[in-house]
Amino acid sequence: MKKLLLYSSICCLVTASGLTVNAETLSLVKQQAKTQIAAATAQPQVELLEVGNEPRQELRFRPQANAKQTSTMTLQMDTDVSMAGQTMPKVDLPPITVAIDTVVTKVEPNGNIHFKSSYSNVDVMNSSSLPPQVLEAMRSQMKKMVGTSGSFIIDNRGQIQTAKFASSQKSDANLKQFSEQMSTSFDQMSSPLPQEAIGIGAKWRVTTTPSLLGMSVQQTITYELVNLKDNIATLNIWFEQHANPQKLTLPGIPNGATVTLKSLESKGDGRLMMQLDRPFPLRANLIANSKNEMSIQQAGKAGEAIRNGKFYMRLNLMSK
Template identity: 45%
Template sequence: MKKSLFVGCLVLLVAGGTQKLSSTAARAENLSQVAQLSKQSAKTPSQAQNQLKLLSTGTEPRRQLRLAPAENAKQTAQMTMKIDVEMSVAGQTQRLPAPPSIQTTVESNVTKVDANGDIHVNLSYLNSDVVADANTPPQLVNAMRSQMKKLSGMSSSAILDNQGNTKQVSFNLPQGLDPNTKQMMEQMMNSIKQLSLPIPAESVGVGAKWQFPNSVVVNGMALHQITTCELVELKDNVATLQVSIEQQAEPQKMTPPGLPAGTSVDLKSMNSQGNGQVMIALNQILPIRSNMSVHTNMEMAFKDAESQKEMLMGMNSVMEMMFQSK
């Protein structure tokens, strides 16, 4: 059971580094994943526009892309994430039973829109669960389900500017969490605070492309990432973006949640490549729909507390993320 739970933690570690990167304008989707994970209120400087690089303005006609939902606008959507993992230990490769898919229903409610375009939004989980097939170890299913269920019914608030930058987030940490789950949630929360995925200030048309480099910390792992967006369709108030992402991490010490006491983990290498498409209505906070596929390769060295022997482990994962408004 300990092995299954530990594998589950590693899977969630990879997921935490990539699941929030599916689109520039899906900022509220990013927040909704973990917006309830702390009792602190934090202000996040909006520095993203200083780093965004507009590669192409696209063809005529061009227009500014701005989020402009109406006050009291509500939206409900379902997010699904599933991962396929192949691991190698001491040179022996094995494909793990598919971890359960994670399904979450999220609701957004725009409470206020300021004169400068800032958007005040409440976000909440209506339900969060796992969906597994017959080959998934029951211990892993039950462990993941018990933790996901703790997210259901929680809420948060956020302020976004009309370019999708997060200006302020208020979090609530649920009561009664075990220390490992609390650590995982707090680390995910800190990762979200560092993520910013803006849209350009300039007017753009079909074919416009922009790029945004960033450095983030996910579950204690420092990542360098570059996200590239291309506007492939702009019709009425609906924009379709093609999104790609690259991530790399330098060798470093790791502290994934759920690590057995005394066990140390050294990251040898990590890189990810992902791509997908997202459709957004500029008068809504959550995407109409989106999909993203992320391929991650990691190599780690584990040292057991008792034997102090180092064991090399490689992980090759493919994560599929889908988002559909109801």
């Protein structure tokens, strides 16, 4: 199940790095709601780099039907954007907390695992730098995500077989569209465990070529097994993203404008603890940094505006 958390984090990373942040926080929230995430273009490629020490075993997910977890995810983001050499006003974004309820609904004889996850609460933490009315508007928008749920089928290595998201009844059209796009993305995106038996010190690399926010991206995630005890695996993780120059279609761009990605580089690392008989990670900590450069050519105007963006994200998750 770890790949669901990781992919969500990476989507947040690429999404936020593509936003033009200004003083109107409400515009930021609206822009996030319009973000488009397209399907991955190929299945993940898993390469075992080191088998690790003896004793070795095949790592497999084996939860029981009706196994449940409640997880709390906290996401802290920071952005730094400049346009045509001028730094945009910075917004101190407060942390966002998401409560996730997960239950295993069925385990097939072949090891395929059916489970459901839903957002039982979404909140925006207090911020002394934002006006109270802006903070409440953010909370109101984010709480529309409460009730959003997903149904998944994965094999016992964590390879996604099917995935489907359903937005809450309170969601607006943008959030409903986001849920549909997430279904398509998750259906083709995963980070499976190695097929081979491994031990402490094992490393493996998962390579994918997703299309995120209209960008064709090369993505690599490397895992290292650092501990395995009482059915709990502890992993160090590193990921990198790179995108070559390409034309983009982004939300909020005026009609007739042309946006070209010049460069995108993202890196991150963290640690993950997962109990192999539970449907969601026990603990997760992830830090990610991203930078990109885009050129914007407006219709009927000579020259281009260069937009540079930097993005920082910290994600923490705890389950019980």
